[in-house]
Amino acid sequence: GGIITQTPKFLIGQEGQKLTLKCQQNFNHDTMYWYRQDSGKGLRLIYYSITENDLQKGDLSEGYDASREKKSSFSLTVTSAQKNEMAVFLCASSRGFSSAETLYFGSGTRLTVL
Amino acid sequence: GDSVTQTEGLVTLTEGLPVMLNCTYQSTYSPFLFWYVQHLNEAPKLLLKSFTDNKRPEHQGFHATLHKSSSSFHLQKSSAQLSDSALYYCALSDGNNAPRFGAGTKLSVKP
Numbered sequence: 001g002g003i004i005t006q007t008p009k010f011l012i013g014q015e016g017q018k019l020t021l022k023c024q025q026n027f028n029h030d031t032m033y034w035y036r037q038d039s040g041k042g043l044r045l046i047y048y049s050i051t052e053n054d055l056q057k058g059d060l061s062e063g064y065d066a067s068r069e070k071k072s073s074f075s076l077t078v079t080s081a082q083k084n085e086m087a088v089f090l091c092a093s094s095r096g097f098s099s100a101e102t103l104y105f106g107s108g109t110r111l112t113v114l
Numbered sequence: 115g116d117s118v119t120q121t122e123g124l125v126t127l128t129e130g131l132p133v134m135l136n137c138t139y140q141s142t143y144s145p146f147l148f149w150y151v152q153h154l155n156e157a158p159k160l161l162l163k164s165f166t167d168n169k170r171p172e173h174q175g176f177h178a179t180l181h182k183s184s185s186s187f188h189l190q191k192s193s194a195q196l197s198d199s200a201l202y203y204c205a206l207s208d209g210n211n212a213p214r215f216g217a218g219t220k221l222s223v224k225p
Contacts, residue, residue: 004157040217099145100146
């Protein structure tokens with residue numbers, strides 16, 4: 001088995017601030033993802049990385065940057081936090097990018113912007 | 115592009131009654147369909163996924179049947195338990211695009 005660790009669990013920021021969320025996995029998976037979870041809107045894809053040196057934009061990439069520092073880690077940066085923004089950011093990984101692969105999720109980072 | 119539709123935001127039912135959560139999808143390819151479950155304050159985790167040979171996947175009493183003709187993958191269980199209360203996501207993966215998720219259905223089972 002393995003685990004996905006997201007840090008921090010809770011993140012409070014100020015409007016306009018740049019904020020970074022981190023994700024580590026020890027599955028030795030090739031592919032990693034960032035999703036945003038909002039009530040009633042499901043999980044929306046922000047960025048993903050198919051392999052260690054790859055970076056792909058998702059449907060919700062505007063306002064975010066991502067970095068795959070090494071195979072096991074994938075960071076997400078909120079470039080300018082929006083006032084009253086509240087959401088949970090979920091990191092996930094999968095063995096590869098094939099259609100049959102299961103995603104394994106972290107417990108999330110809950111963002112609040114004051 | 116790919117999309118997944120879950121029409122019910124909240125399903126409330128009494129323990130012991132059958133469960134059915136709806137999921138329909140659109141895809142250019144022949145995708146795999148998944149159900150993920152997220153209990154309160156936990157990470158989402160796989161509940162079950164479709165097979166290539168049209169076998170019906172089952173797990174923890176839940177099952178789902180992939181109907182390509184109607185582009186559906188509804189989740190069913192014959193008798194709900196209190197512990198089934200959770201958020202359920204239907205997801206699609208086609209191998210050409212990253213997995214896409216539906217809006218989620220919150221299942222609330224009452225005694």
